[in-house]
Amino acid sequence: MKIIILGAGQVGGTLAENLANERNDITVIDTDAERLRELGDRLDIGTVHGMGCYPAVLKDAGAEDADMLIAVTNSDEVNMIACQVAYSLFRTPSKIARIRTAHYTSRADKLFNENALPIDVIISPEQVVTDYIKRLIEHPGALQVVNFAGGRVQLVAVRAYYGGPLVGNELRELRKHMPNVDTRVAAIFRRGRPIIPEGNTVIEADDEVFFIAAKNDIRAVMSELRRLEHNYKRVLIAGGGNIGYRLAKSIQHRYNVKVLERSPGRAEWLGEKLHQTVVLQGLATDRDELLKANIENTDVFCALTNDDEANIMASLLAKRLGARKVMTLISNPAYVDLVQGHDIDIAISPQQSTIGSLLSHVRRGDVVNVYSLRRGAAEAIEAIAHGDSKSSKVVGRAIEDIDLPEGTTIGAIVRGEKVLIAHDDVVIEPDDHVILFLIDKRRTRDVEKLFQVGFTFF
């Protein structure tokens, strides 16, 4: 597929890396020549230096025969105009744009269509990251929570601890412990290495377990793997930027939320907008400020400023001062491995959480959701099965008969409103949403092929 990416920033760069590794023809456009050179040295991509919304620049990047334009520059306006230019001059089939400000997104239905601004998909990384953190706060103890089929099914990553009833036992015990709860363990990562779970696999302490279950059963399954944590009550957010503000706004009615913001002007603005939140003005890396914010009784401390180093330092400090859980926004992937799992409970990579929402549009076959897991090594996919037993490789077959690529498991199937946890004898019907887990994302292409309807193979 020929894809043009506008903007070589964090999102654009990560996206280019992901897509280039999947054998797409990627061209990245940016105004920063240095950044482009650095990216071009590292990846097998084309680069064009210039303003991404200018027709000549787009033409240079091969817009005439591009299949997709992904506009993720810092400027909403540039992104919008680029999509308009691509549509009007080059008839580019798919156009995805990042639109941040709510001033535009709140009128999305009127603004973004063929007759106005022809953008097919709007993405808002801040919203994606906010939702991601929100789910983590709602599921105490989870390392990662992702939604499928509109949230009816969730995939949860959790670290097994001593004290969980299942730890030290075979997986098939799970059914005996909880006859009423249906779940499927999709993968286990033990000391960073993947294990395909079988009935007789024994869960050890410190394993990272990915399981899939209906939303209401998540808590029950988690209680099997570790002592259940109490629901969080007190949340302290460091950094009242876009993400901090959105998060506070979406959880303030259920939790006791404090926001610590450095800039007095911004703090004042937050104070006006957030009625149920306590807004404090001060530095998150200042010990006294944290103590004043009652850090020792805080359940969750979220460091969400746009400065990695400040986030990490503030989180370490908060943990030392008694915060129960700390979550830290870290853009630099090299830092994530350094800090996660030690003093910082969960490192959130904004690129990884955003990338999934983009990948789902690039995939062949009818793919609804893609989530990048374990820093991009693994992937969870929700695909819709089409066709009939003749034209499709999955429809009309029992799960045990499907020729799945190596390292891939089917976790669950959503049929209409019903959630079916995948067992070997479940037969897939047309229009089922199939949720798959890939230990190795290099198998993605095979999975795509599986879900493409037959006539493309003639």
Next chain:
Amino acid sequence: MHFALISKILGLLLVVFSFTMMPPVAVSYWYQEGSEGPFLVSFVITLLLGLALWLPFFKHKEELQTRDGFLVVTLFWSVLGVIGALPLYISNDVPVGFTDAVFESVSGLTTTGATILSGIDFLPKSILFYRQQLQWLGGMGVVVLAVAILPMLGVGGMQLYKAEIPGPMKDAKLTPRIAETAKALWLLYLFITVACAVLYWAAGMTIFDAICHSFSTVATGGFSTHDASMAYWDNPWIDWTATLFILIGGLNFALHFAVWRGRSLIAYVRDPEFRFFMTLFLLYTALITVGLLAFEVDVTADDALRHSAFQVASFSTGTGLTSTNAAAWPGFIPYLLIFTSFIGGCAGSTGGGMKAVRAALVFHHSIRELRRLIYPNGMFALRFGRHSVPDRVLQAVWGFVGVYITLSVIFTLLFTLTGMDLTTAVSAVAASLNNLGVGIGQVGGGFANITDSAKWMMTVLMVAGRLEVFTLLVLFTPMFWRQ
């Protein structure tokens, strides 16, 4: 330095290259010469050597760094030069020692075209074909070919590509993916070669000669299947066809690609390097035609134009095919021809020399310095075509030109030590460093009679010239080897 990875890639490349011993075997069978033995032996040796380097590190996974790229490419060219000499060395039909065999093989691969053989007309066809094939493979670059057909080279392919492709702006890819770029270049190259062969055949060559000469023409190589080179035919149609395809080979293939994709010749006209290169070509041709008409007694205007155009194209791109005995031309014409090879072909072409784009940039820069003397505070952007040239590129160009000239001077002096006179020494440097392949003076009739030490020096210069000096020279800096 990732030696395991380097060994793996080198082994893989040798395995692939070993199969190029097969076409000469086919030629030998076709003409029933019974001369396939040396090629089969060489095939087995190359294959085994490749496997020995490759298999131990079969599962090794690492990413190739820029540094490793230089080493892989230089090693590959050196190893290939020696391996390529095997059939010549083993064969009883070619009476050459080891030094001569390596000289001939490297001269072929680097598209130099200097030969130590005489009586070429009487050699077996398989050997003749093999020599031409070496030139053709070396023309667009063996590493670029490997990048095109071996997808597993992946991102590292770019590092290799950069170390082999000539010209100052190596980052320019034709397509987003390097493998596709390499593939496009080779397809284009193949297409042009086929066109050339068909025209040669139509102009009166036998099919065998047409194919062989199309190889050495488009690759701007210079090997021929006859001692007399193109003068063997003395046919205007053949000479003009050769002139045209030498020029095509000497132009930037990225430019050909743009023309091919855009279906319009406008890209040629817009390209400043093309204009510079063609201006020089027309200027030299006019000068030499006038010179020939003025000083030679029995020459027609047609012939004067034909031979000067052919020789200028052949010398200025570092090809080295000859349509007549140009060394005997009057006045400074032979020296002028030798010096045109220093400027050479265009960047990204199969031609040798310093490349037209560098010469053009140096020229424009000199003009700018002159202007600065008049307006010391003036801001004069250095424009090349529609874009201004970044200082970074300019510095690299000056560095290259400086090293190139220094190297030429040093080796000219070294050659005189081996017993050559100054004219011969300068022409030997031009013949090897510029991948020109023909000389004047004592080496006017071939390089068989120079000393062994001179042959080895020329061999090194040929590889240095083909890899544009820096790729080779960087290996001799201590910093390269420091961890």
